[in-house]
Amino acid sequence: MTNNFLTTIRSLKLIEGCKAAQIYAFNAAGAAAGGASTSGNGDGGGKLLPPPQPRSLSVRSASLCYPHAPSTSGAFVADSPLPCGLPVAAALEPALDACLRPVDHVKALAASFRRMSLAEAEGDDLCDVFLEQHALFHALGDARLLRRALRAARVHATDPHRRVVLAAWLRYERREDEFDPMPPPLAPCTPTTPLHECPRAAVFAGESPGVDPICPCRRPPPPPPTPPSSRFRRNTSSIDQMVEEDGDVETNDLWFIIGEEEVACERSCIAALSKPLNTLLYGGFAEAQRDRIDFTRDGITPCGMRAVSAYSRHGRLDDFSTDTILELLAFSNKFCCEGLKSACDNKLATMVSGVEDALSLVDLGLEEAAHLLVAACLQAFLRELPKSLSNPDVARLLCSPDGRERLDIAGNASFALYYFLSSVAMEEDIRSNTSVMLLERLCECAEQPWQKQLALHQLGCVMLERGEFKDAQGWFEDAIAEGHMYSLAGVARSKFKRGHKYSAYKMMNSIMGDYEPAGWMYQERSLYCVGKEKMADLQIATELDPTLSYPYKYRAVAFLEEDMVESSVAEISKVLGFKLVTDCLELRAWFYLALEEYEAAVRDIRAILTLDPSYMMFHGKMHGEQLIEILRGYVQQWDMADCWMQLYDRWSEVDDIGSLAVVQQMLTREPGNSSLRFRQSLLLLRHIKLSEGCDA
Known part of the structure; x- marks a missing residue:
């Protein structure tokens, strides 16, 4: 409790x-x-x-x-x-709301619920549906609804990337970065850690939706593996000793020559790693008739080839060094060894314990398209937000167009990622270049109408705050073209800032004639008129939406001036x-000082x-x-x-x-x-x- x-x-x-x-x-x-x-x-x-x-x-x-x-x-x-x-x-x-604000909020929420019911009935992905609800709940200002939508999206995320993003987002919303001292971002869960935020569950859980009721950090350790038969038994402290023991057995019928060294292997085991290797060793190639094959120019060291041989026999990656596993990852990509690649990807992902490890491994993971490794590195960056955005290497990867393309190739770029990152950047400094770049990446990832509306409207709000009124007007107009009518207020504000007050007033008049009036419409139109008309608009705004604070503030200061x-x-x-x-x-403190x-x-x-x-x-x-x-x-x-x-x-x-x-x-x-x-x-x-x- x-x-x-x-x-x-x-x-x-x-x-x-x-x-x-x-x-x-x-x-x-x-x-x-x-x-x-x-x-x-x-x-x-x-x-x-x-x-x-x-x-x-x-x-x-x-x-x-x-x-x-x-x-x-x-x-x-x-x-x-x-x-x-x-x-x-x-x-x-x-201030303009930098979020989705439908003209009819009830209708928009009802439509979102219908899409959720339809997707659930057809077995489609529900994660993006709950993210849409999260975007719609922002205008309501209820943190409990926002967190509930994020939790639901996390539960229905079926891929490691989105699980990593949403688990980090849930952790960020709890503001653990403000604790002193801050808990280690990738440390094993404590008894008080919410299950949805477990870093291991986010990366290594299965493909089925839902959350395992038992956190991986709290599961009992697995039973020790069954020891191999005598001919495969080895001392796990040394690859060389293992190969020496295996090299004397009769099954070694293939040797790979790398430089001046020969690495003993079992042909059938190596061929079983992938279809290309099977074709090479049993197909119509000359290598199929040889018992010694030259691999000197294939980009692998003797130590790496011994590890390949060991994996082909036992199917495990035990105590291999990071460099050796990276060699195996490159070998698996070159010869399409899916099982070996998956094992290397998993092993390397478990080695990421912080931002420094992530920075040293993320480029290699991106080059080799190691999905889990990149997800683990990304998790390290996201769980250090907002501090990690000040790291130039992290910012270059997350904010630049090239970085987004590289993440996309590795299966780790999504609207959810840049929705989270842009939200953090705007909270830190809405006028920063980081906010602009992340919102531009958000636009590039937007596919559904609501995603385009949100990204374009937020870019308009950021440009408005930066004083770039012409650009802001353009982004708001793009958001309107996608169906976000609240962005009309942004266009009107941009025109007002550029000196076109009457044009802004006419624009707000037009939306009030086309749609059912709302409090924010009258509040926005009040900026472009004076005197009794302004006070009348503010009064109607309060009647339609008593939670708007600007009308109270304006009337209070107007009383002060009188x-x-x-x-x-x-x-x-x-x-x-x-x-x-x-x-x-x-x-009010100001007023009390005056009194x-x-x-x-x-x-x-x-x-x-x-x-x-x-x-x-x-x-x-x-x-x-x-x-x-x-x-x-x-x-x-x-x-x-x-x-x-x-x-x-x-x-x-x-x-x-x-x-x-x-x-x-x-x-x-x-x-x-x-x-x-x-x-x-x-x-x-x-x-x-x-x-x-x-x-x-």
Whole structure:
């Protein structure tokens, strides 16, 4: 039960559930320092730090700085309670969803279910059907549905490649890379490791769909093999000694000459390795009449040929070195020895224990088309994400067109692979070249309509974030041509950024006339109008989809510009009542600073730091901890006893944000307190489940 609870906590992607674009424009208005309210909490000590440099957009950390925002109109005042003035409504802008968003979500999910039922009835592959469901669930924002779809896809993956990709994806969603120390990526499973994520089961399981109820890492060791008959018995510590023993028996009727050495073999055993060898030794060739054959120019060493002879007699690869097995792999490809190749492939795949081993073997695996070896190497790279993408050798293989072609030849390139890789890259830095290259590879692998829609739309979103508006418009138009109507919002946004505001407005009008209106349509059209028409569109957007946070933010800042700060707090608190979003908490903290309610502001800032410890306030100009230090002189200081009393009061009042703030302050003093960590996890779990329920 404990394992299920912890797995649920890890899989919820708390930052993902609470992420949103930070506030990014300000005016010069300030507020004087004043008294304190009784509704907040205190502050921990610390040295005043210089303002950090603005961070680049990182979806995973949720510290987002909008790249095309207008510059700050006021000077940065580091020791002021309002160091950057106040936000401006005109600079707010909702982010486009970089996922599939059908116009009619219910209809799309129903069609996906029908395809799943049909594929199940006909015995077709279900893995891609569940991946489609995963893509559709993204717009709902429910991490449990996303993980359920990934698990179902993993269960129905019949080939090692997709099993490796989906097992690594499931592991990544649990955020094991954030543990300190991080568990070894390819280590044997522990009792708490989910069965779907076992690295050995992913590579070495059979072809039938489903998951073996017993993990290979936990199976009892196999019984010792039956010893060979006396004429084949050997000392396994030395190939040479084995061959010497076998070389005296009467069955040695064939010798291969390699340089100045002769390797004794049994003709029938060598011929049984493949049809070409059988034809060579028993067909119409001159070699069929000879008992000595020159293999000097066939690219194999005497040691390698002795290993071939040993395998032909016993059918096993025991203690051969890596170099010898690689020789056998090349020999098996040259003479079409499928059994020998499969044995070498399996043996080499078991030798991959990390990224270094994978880098040393992957090129050889690709050259020899060793499917399992390449899958094992790929697994090592995927289980080290996102860190492995910063390795230039790994990035060259995974991101380049040539790398994709080589993986495809070895049977290890797929839409699932680049769907996973591009998702990780976009979480790390949506504007990076890595994101662009991986999405281009995703487009190359897309075959089904939904795959093309997703890849093209995501490329448009990335180009929009990079400020390449003309390219973004082109990708969005390609996505529309494939049937993804939500990409019309991307075309409109791109035109707006290029100065064609009226054209963008007409485009949104047209989609609202052709389809049943949805909240996102009115929200997008509100960007291209002003005054009462804009407020009316935002109001309709809220009525159609109350979970959209942008209308609340815009109305709250508009109230602030009209000096109705209490109304601003009330408006932004509506969304925080059902959806814990970092930028909404930042806005409310800003409003509290304007009202000089510093303890309430500190409470919201501490709640932000609980969700994202690296969050940068005020257009990325100030870390949250630094702002708390500035406000230290304006708020009441609490010791640990006071904190426990405050936590009891807020817990009793079901004040989750206040409870998170108090726990965050206590953890700055006692970071190893497991009781506080457990309370924090309960609060986060409750709020994320509430947010997902509202999104769904």
